[in-house]
Structures are given as C-alpha cells and as structure tokens.
Amino acid sequence: MSDAEDDIAERKMQFLFALRSKGVTDARVLSAMEKIDRGPFIRGLFSERAYEDMPLPIACGQTISQPSVVGLMTQALRIEPRDKILEVGTGSGYQAAILSQLARRVYTVDRHKRLVREASAIFNDLNLTNITPVVADGSFGLPDQAPFDRILVTAAAEDPPGPLLAQLKIGGIMVVPVGQSDTVQHLIRVTHTEQGFEYDELAPVRFVPLVEGLGKDA
Numbered sequence: 001m002s003d004a005e006d007d008i009a010e011r012k013m014q015f016l017f018a019l020r021s022k023g024v025t026d027a028r029v030l031s032a033m034e035k036i037d038r039g040p041f042i043r044g045l046f047s048e049r050a051y052e053d054m055p056l057p058i059a060c061g062q063t064i065s066q067p068s069v070v071g072l073m074t075q076a077l078r079i080e081p082r083d084k085i086l087e088v089g090t091g092s093g094y095q096a097a098i099l100s101q102l103a104r105r106v107y108t109v110d111r112h113k114r115l116v117r118e119a120s121a122i123f124n125d126l127n128l129t130n131i132t133p134v135v136a137d138g139s140f141g142l143p144d145q146a147p148f149d150r151i152l153v154t155a156a157a158e159d160p161p162g163p164l165l166a167q168l169k170i171g172g173i174m175v176v177p178v179g180q181s182d183t184v185q186h187l188i189r190v191t192h193t194e195q196g197f198e199y200d201e202l203a204p205v206r207f208v209p210l211v212e213g214l215g216k217d218a
C-alpha cells in the first residue's frame with residue numbers, strides 16, 4: 001500500500017473505532033457505515049475532515065450530522081430489511097445512503113432544491129437505486145407514499161410533527177430530535193402501538209431547526 005492509502009485506511013479504522021466507542025454497536029449499522037464512504041458527501045474545504053466524528057458545514061447553511069449521531073439514530077430505528085423509510089432532511093444525503101443499505105426503500109425530502117439535486121447525483125454515482133429524493137416541506141411528511149415503517153427526522157422540531165405521527169404504521173418507529181433550536185434538544189423515539197404512541201428519550205443532541213415551507217431556491 002502507498003503512504004496515502006495507508007493513511008486513508010488508518011483514518012477509516014479510527015472512524016469505526018470512534019463510532020463503537022460512542023455506543024454504535026449494532027453490527028449491521030456498523031457495516032453500512034463502513035461501506036458508505038462519507039467523503040463524497042462533503043465538498044470543498046472540509047472534505048479532508050470527512051472521517052472525523054464531527055458535524056461539518058454543507059451548502060445552504062446546513063450541516064452534515066456527526067457520524068456517531070447518524071449511527072445512534074440509525075440504530076434506534078431498529079430497521080427491518082423490508083422497511084419503507086421516510087427521512088426528513090436530506091442535507092448531504094449521507095444519512096439516506098446509510099439507511100439505503102438496511103431497508104427496502106428510502107424516501108428522503110429536503111426543503112432545499114439544491115441539496116436534493118446534489119444528493120441525487122451522489123446516489124446515482126454510488127448506484128443507490130432504492131433512494132427516492134424529493135423536494136418538499138417534510139413537516140407534512142410525504143402523503144403520497146405514506147404510511148411508513150420508519151421515519152427519521154434529521155432537523156429539530158418543537159414537538160414530533162402531527163402529520164408524521166399520522167404517517168407512521170402501527171408497529172412503526174420514528175426517531176426525531178425535539179427541542180428549541182438553540183437550547184438542548186433530545187433525541188426521541190416514538191413507537192406506534194395498537195394502544196397509541198409510546199415515547200422514549202434517547203440522548204441529548206444538537207440539530208439545525210425544522211423550518212416550515214420550501215427554501216428560496218425551490
């Protein structure tokens with residue numbers, strides 16, 4: 001191996017180590033995160049920091065989430081291979097790519113057209129054909145494709161949005177960061193049972209806010 005290849009292999013090993021040490025222990029989630037390279041989802045200046053466990057800036061003033069948080073959210077969803085998933089907040093597309101390795105179909109929506117366009121191009125390059133990217137205000141979910149087995153919201157809402165709860169199948173699971181944007185938020189898991197909705201609080205997190213309406217570029 002050349003020095004450069006050695007260096008990348010070393011950084012990837014550290015990346016997986018960081019995930020494990022922060023509680024990402026599910027073997028299927030770890031193998032999806034080993035397979036999907038975070039590099040292509042980050043452009044420009046920050047691309048060389050792709051294997052650090054940090055959120056990084058992307059276009060439209062948004063952020064690609066911290067890898068360990070991506071891992072913990074994915075793990076919390078308890079995805080089954082036949083699942084149809086809705087992700088609200090495509091951003092870079094990285095989280096959707098991870099989900100695509102674990103589920104049958106992933107719909108991912110963002111209010112910024114540019115982010116959806118750039119993520120779509122990466123999904124094509126990587127041949128991730130089970131992801132459908134859509135420009136939409138995800139606070140209303142995706143009524144055309146509902147109901148979903150799993151819903152993942154990657155922007156913080158004050159409460160789990162009602163339309164999303166309504167689009168979750170019985171037996172379905174939604175993971176969503178809840179709280180005011182600049183204060184402490186908590187990752188919440190909502191399980192839809194025959195009796196109603198059960199909530200459990202997972203971890204403190206920090207996400208950009210869920211904003212109503214489409215972006216100016218849409």
Ligand code: SAH
Nearest residue numbers: 064089091092095110111137138154210211
């Ligand atoms: N999951 C992303 C990170 C998401 S950052 C990744 O893996 O890179 C949060 C994203 O949510 C931003 O791209 C933002 O544009 C989007 N967002 C915020 N409010 C939204 C809404 N109402 N509908 C759809 N997307 C929204």
